[in-house]
Amino acid sequence: MKRPLLAGNWKMHLTLAEARALASLVAAASRELSEADLVLIPPFTALAEVRGAIAGSAVALGGQDLFWEDKGAFTGEVSAPLLKDAGCDYVVIGHSERRLHFGETDASVNRKTKAALRAGLAPIVCVGETLEEREAGRTMERVLTQIRDGLDGLGREDMDRVVIAYEPVWAIGTGRNATPDQAEDVHRFIRRRIEEKYGNGAASCAIILYGGSVKPANTYSLLKEKDIDGALVGGASLEAGSFVEIAREAIKGRKERQ
Ligand code: 13P
16 A cells, blocks of 8 residues: 655745744654655755754655755755755645746656656656636646646656646645545546556556645545645644654555546
């Protein structure tokens, strides 16, 4: 059985003291959550602090973005090798907030994904439609473009490390999560596209997360779905109690997977 993956995207939140306190609580709780994989994704400023707080636990560390060049005169940017050196195993790429506010495109997502893989990081590639696209019946078309162009040129072996996060834009930070049926439809669609391109083995091993208003109360029903392998959690990951509860619910849901 595939272990559920729960990643907490802290976005632009938490001071060093707050980050240390939260990461320490998650690390302590992780001993009783050995059936799940937990990842903490703090702002760059808190990577070292969180790395220290989770040392010796099974909790992994991730970055929220990277630049595709390995090094150079790119003021303000952070590269994949620098993230790796800071202790990261994961990096979020193409989050909808970066697409919306910082001009991220499927082409830049593709370059960043390749940079992450080159450095030995697992990219968490985010896709998802806006409300307008959903209402116009264009959800699958949008997601198809994002995975086709975002993952263009990747080989079969790369797919063992790529994580895809389906995050409908209208569900992020709104308190209105996709229903398990809505999420499952898109997850199944993504898995089929992976199968078409890379075969059955890659498709069944692929980790596809759901993100968008994930909370303890909705995790179980989402994780019971066949193609939902975990969650990328924003707001509810900023409090240890709710993130840990989400992990517990995910483990329960996974065991009763349909
Ligand atoms: P919320 O869980 O706050 O809706 O955020 C989801 C998200 O964007 C995670 O990357």
